[in-house]
Amino acid sequence: LGSMIAQFIAYSDGSMDQNEERSLREQLGSWPERYWQAFPPVIRSYITEYLNGELTEKEFKARLRASLNSSSV
Secondary structure (H helix, E strand, O other): OHHHHHHHHHHHHOOOOHHHHHHHHHHHOOHHHHHHHHOOHHHHHHHHHHHOOOOOHHHHHHHHHHHHHOOOO
């Protein structure tokens, strides 16, 4: 899940390499939508807050770590 989150963030903020994005599209089709649907709601909210500038990168990573380490996600 961690690498999917990193790829989604890179795509969303425009930092993803075009070759990587093309490869994901070839393999998965509409991968951003598929990834988004695969993320648990709490992870979606953290991603949204991070992309909207409501969380720093440090806060975002700390929340992700806590959520991914908990049994509720």
